[in-house]
Amino acid sequence: MNKIPPFDVSQQYQQIGDRLNQAALAVLASGQYIGGQTVSQFESEFAKYIGTTHGVACNSGTDALYLALRALNIGEGDEVITSPFTFFASAETISMTGAKPIFVDIEAHSFNMNVDLLEALITDRTKAIMPVHLFGRSVDMAKLMAIAKKYNLYVIEDCAQATGATFNGQKVGNIGDVGCFSFYPTKNLGGCGDGGMMTTNNAEIAEKLHVLREHGSPKRYFHEYIGMNSRLDSLQAALLQVKLPYLDKWNSQRREISDRYTGLLKDANIPNIAFPHRCPGSVWNQYTICIGEGKRNDVQAQLREQNIITMIYYPLPLHLQAVYANLGYKKGDFPVTEDVCDRVLSLPMFPELSEEQQNRVVITLQKILA
Ligand SMILES: *Cc1c(COP(=O)(O)O)cnc(C)c1O
DSSP states (O other), rough: OOBBOOOTHHHHHHHHHHHHHHHHHHHHHHOOOOOOOHHHHHHHHHHHHHHSSEEEOOOOOOOOHHHHHHHHHHHOOOHHHHHOOOOTTHHHHOOOOOOTEEEOOBBBOOSSSOGTTTTOOOOOOOOEEBBBGGOOOOOOOHHHHHHHHHHOEEEEEOTTOOOEEEEETTTTTSSSSSEEOOOOOOOSSSSSSSOEEEEEHHHHHHHOOOOOOOOTTTTTTTTTTTOOOOOOOOOHHHHHHHGGGGGGHHHHHHHHHHHHHHHHHHTTTOOOEEEOOOOOTOOOOEEEEETTTOHHHHHHHHHHEEEEEEBOOOOSOOOGGGGGGTTTTTTSSHHHHHHHHHHEEEEEEOOOOOOOHHHHHHHHHHHOOO
C-alpha cells in the first residue's frame, strides 16, 4: 500500500513549480536579497488579503509573536493569558519578553481556549490575551474582545495555523491589536523555509514592529530599543507572493476534505471516536479526532503499519512541560486540555489529499476500532 503522509508540501510545487522557479530566479538575478520591493509588495498584498492597513513581515511565526508582545511593551512583571493546548511558541514568546504566561483551559469541541474562564484569571498584572486559532479554527472572538475591552487588555492573535480563517465573516488577524502569522512550510500559506507576518490597523504599532525587527533602529545605526534581526528574505517573499492567490482555493479544498472526512466517519459509525464539529470559518490546518481512552497510541501505531501516517498535536500540555515547572501548575489544573492530549489524533490533511486516500484512512480506522 502506498504511503499516505500527514502533509505533502511538494504537491504545491508540482502545481505551480514554473511560477515559483521564475519568481526565485528573478530574485537571484536582481541582487536584492534582503528587503526591497518584493518584500514590501508582499507585505501590502498580505495585509490587503487579511483586511488590515499594515503588514510587517519577519523571519518566523515565533518572531511575529515575540515582536508583537515587545511592540505592546509587554515584559517583566506582566501576565499574558494563553492556551496550554498549542505549539510551544505561543507561551515561549511570552516568557522571552520576561512576562509570565497564564494558562486557561480549552473547550473539548473546538480545542480552543474557553473564553468563559478568562475573566477569573485577570489580575492587575494582566496586560494581554493571546488567543490561538488552533488547527485553523477561530477562537470565540466576540466574547474575547468584549472581555479585553472591559479590562483594557491588548489582544495578540496567534494565527499561525489559521491564515484565511474567519470569525463571523471577519478574517483572524484583523480582530485583535496584532495578528501573527507563520509561513512554515506546513501552514496553510507555507513558504520554502521560515517566514512570518504581523498585521495591524494601528500605524504606531506597525512602526514599532518595523523598528524592532531591525535592531530597534528607526534610522540605520541609531538605536532606540533592543531589537533583533528578523527580516523576511526577498526570496521567501517572492515565493509567498506567487502562492498567496492560491490560498483561498487550497483552503476551500481543505474545507471539502474535512466535510468529507466527517461524512465518512459518521457513516462508518466507529465506536469511541469524536470528530470535529462543523465550522464554516475554519481553514482546517488539521483535521483532529479524539479516540477513546487509552487507545490512541495503539491506533496510531496500527495506522502506521498500514502506511497511514498521523500526527499527535500535542502530546503534553504546556503547563506540564519541564521548562514550566517553575510556574507552579500541576496535573489536574486543566482537565479538558489534559484529557485531549491523551486522545487527539490528526488525520492526513492537505489540499491535494484524494478521495481514495480519505476512504482508505477511514476504512482502516474502522477496521482497527471495530
Ligand atoms: C507554527 C506555529 C507557531 C510558530 O511559527 P514558526 O513560523 O514555526 O516560528 C506559533 N504558534 C502556533 C500555534 C504554531 O502552530
